[in-house]
Amino acid sequence: MSELLAGEPARVTRIGRQPATTHADISHTGLRLFIDRGFDRVTVDDIAAACGIGRRTFFRYFPSKNDLPWGQFDEMLAGMREHLASLPRSLPLRDALRIAIVVFNHIPDNELQYHRERMTLLLTVPSLVAHSTIRYASWRQVIADFVAERLGVSASGLVPQTIAFVCLGVSIAAYEQWLAHDDASLSDLLDQGFLAARDLMLLDEPGRT
Template sequence: MTAGSAEPATPGARGGRKAAPRGENRSGRPRATSRRTLERIALELFSEQGFEATTVEQIADRAGVSRRTFFRYFDTKADVLWSEFDAEVETLHELLAQAPADQPLTEAIRQAVLTANHYGVDDIAGLHTRMSVVAHVPALNAASTAHYDNWAGALAEFAARRLGLRPDDLIPQAIGFSALGVCRAAFDQWVARRDGDLISYLDIALSAWKTGFSGFEER
């Protein structure tokens, strides 16, 4: 589901050794990389020296690849921050399209969200960096709304199909955004407590959402 100013750090190449040409290791063969590797390295640099001070060239250099390789995975530096989240939205579309017709709407949403999420304790540091960067860079913070809208929109489209309504009608929108709200609450609690996998928090929050929070009234 998913800045601050960090202490300045020395950019780019590490140590004092002579770097191999970009995209090659010392043997002259291209170094294997992946989207996840580039994302991890970019987040490290964002944490060390801030988002705006970090360049695509620095990310590529630390990964030992070319700028062209970076742009094969990401259109912009900012896309690194939302890559996993946007992939989750696509997964939600796919999972909800496959939901059995006789499965209750809210249960189908709960199951899809739990299946689409894969974050564990080891992911918290990187997610903290993401959240901090987005929160402290105004342009990124403003753009975050569109990503959250897309997440809620995936649920609204599914609800509209089930209910014979349009995705922008009130009830599908209410379903999408209310689910987004409880999932963001679960995410914040998980990051703050650092005591398990995100899925356990999502399960509790979505199970309560599915039942209209019955049993949680003040006593």
């Protein structure tokens, strides 16, 4: 990466506008460019120029252009892992997963439009769909680790991995419905999806009848 940054162009700023200096600012600007011009037509230099920053600053926030639509995904995953760990063990496994995933996908009202744009890109742009496999694997591993700990089995085993894939499938289906219907509630769709799939996760946990 350092080799790529060696030829960083001079910083470009716009009169009357402060340079973007937060993760959210850069993310929002990049998303608008992607939607307006098309993801493949926008370069890192375009985003940096629109934000009034240099390439080096852009790469402090995002490893690549493909990572920008994911926002602060790693931090969010860490938060979901902590949330799962904090839930009472008396809560059935399937309910713990449903609650944690609904919370993970809760979006503040002022971010809803940006999130719609983000998910539209992630689910429709071929290069981003391919890149998503890495992110999805990290997301599924958080689920598999939690399931494995609850069941006392290996996280790489069939049951934890199957449940992780089920959870991902429910989440993607909910997002597709949300994007297709402007008046839909993402939280409600996720909740309904997990209730529809509950029979797939009626597992006997140790000490539970």
